[in-house]
Amino acid sequence: xxxxxxxxxxxxxxxxxxxxxxxxxxxxxxxxxxxxxxxxxxxxxxxxxxxxxxxxxxxxxxxxxxxxxxxxxxxxxxxxxxxxxxxxxxxxxxxxxxxxxxxxxxxxxxxxxxxxxxxxxxxxxxxxxxxxxxxxxxxxxxxxxxxxxxxxxxxxxxxxxxxxxxxxxxxxxxxxxxxxxxxxxxxxxxxxxxxxxxxxxxxxxxxxxxxxxxxxxxxxxxxxxxxxxxxxxxxxxxxxxxxxxxxxxxxxxxxxxxxxxxxxxxxxxxxxxxxxxxxxxxxxxxxxxxxxxxxxxxxxxxxxxx
Ligand SMILES: [Zn+2]
Numbered sequence: 001x002x003x004x005x006x007x008x009x010x011x012x013x014x015x016x017x018x019x020x021x022x023x024x025x026x027x028x029x030x031x032x033x034x035x036x037x038x039x040x041x042x043x044x045x046x047x048x049x050x051x052x053x054x055x056x057x058x059x060x061x062x063x064x065x066x067x068x069x070x071x072x073x074x075x076x077x078x079x080x081x082x083x084x085x086x087x088x089x090x091x092x093x094x095x096x097x098x099x100x101x102x103x104x105x106x107x108x109x110x111x112x113x114x115x116x117x118x119x120x121x122x123x124x125x126x127x128x129x130x131x132x133x134x135x136x137x138x139x140x141x142x143x144x145x146x147x148x149x150x151x152x153x154x155x156x157x158x159x160x161x162x163x164x165x166x167x168x169x170x171x172x173x174x175x176x177x178x179x180x181x182x183x184x185x186x187x188x189x190x191x192x193x194x195x196x197x198x199x200x201x202x203x204x205x206x207x208x209x210x211x212x213x214x215x216x217x218x219x220x221x222x223x224x225x226x227x228x229x230x231x232x233x234x235x236x237x238x239x240x241x242x243x244x245x246x247x248x249x250x251x252x253x254x255x256x257x258x259x260x261x262x263x264x265x266x267x268x269x270x271x272x273x274x275x276x277x278x279x280x281x282x283x284x285x286x287x288x289x290x291x292x293x294x295x296x297x298x299x300x301x302x303x304x305x306x
Contacts, residue, residue: 173225
C-alpha cells in the first residue's frame with residue numbers, strides 16, 4: 001500500500017514503536033525548501049530524537065518515510081498526541097506560499113492510505129490544533145485534508161482531479177495505455193462491481209467509462225484518469241474493511257452506493273456510516289438471511305457483491 005514511499009536513509013538514535021493510532025497531525029516545514037537531512041540535523045541539534053515526522057511530502061510529490069509508519073514521532077510538544085499520531089510534514093512555508101497540485105495530491109494519497117491502513121484513525125488535524133503555532137500555515141489545504149476522512153474530495157478550484165502523479169505523467173493510468181498495471185486496475189474494478197468487458201490489460205473506452213463511474217461514485221473528479229486519489233480510493237474500497245457505526249471514508253461510500261442500488265435507501269451517499277446507513281445494512285442483512293448486527297464484515301461484503 002505504501003510502496004511509493006521512499007526510505008529516508010537516516011539514522012535515528014532510538015525509535016519507539018507506537019501501539020495506538022487515532023490521529024493524523026499535519027505540518028509544514030515552515031521553510032520554502034528543506035530536505036530530510038537538513039530537518040533531521042536541525043531536530044538532532046535541538047536535542048530531539050532526530051527528524052520528528054513519520055512521513056515527509058516534497059513539493060515535487062516525492063514521499064519519504066521520516067521516522068517510519070509505526071514509530072512514535074516528536075512532531076508536537078504534547079507527548080500524549082505524539083504517542084497516538086502519525087505526523088506528516090509537507091515541505092514549504094504555507095504561511096506565505098500556496099501548495100501546488102502535485103504535492104497536494106500526494107499528501108491526499110498518503111492520508112487516504114493511512115485511513116485505510118489504520119481504521120482506528122478518528123482525527124485529522126493541523127499542528128496548530130494541538131499546540132499554539134502557525135504550523136501548517138494559513139494557506140495549507142487543511143480543510144480539504146480533513147474532509148478526506150469522509151471520503152470527500154474537493155480539489156479547491158484546481159482542475160487536476162487529484163491526478164497529477166508524483167513524478168509526472170508516468171504515474172498516471174489513462175486511456176491508450178496497456179500493461180500489467182492496467183490488468184490489475186481492470187480486475188480490481190471488476191471485483192467491486194464495475195463492468196468493463198474483458199480484462200485485457202488495455203485501457204480502452206470501456207475501462208475509461210468504468211473509471212469515470214467509479215470516480216463519480218466516490219465523489220472525486222471524473223476525468224477518467226487514474227492518479228493518486230483515485231488509486232487511494234480504490235485501495236480503500238477493495239480492502240473491504242469492517243464498517244460499522246461512525247466508520248467513514250470511500251469504503252462507506254461504496255457500501256452506501258451498493259445498498260442504494262439494491263433498493264435499500266439510506267438518504268445521501270456521504271461516506272459517513274450513520275443511523276440511516278446502519279438501518280439499511282440491517283434490512284439488507286435480514287433480506288439476505290445473514291446475521292443481523294448492522295456491521296459490515298466479510299459475510300455482508302460478500303452478499304453485497306453477489
Ligand atoms: Zn508543525
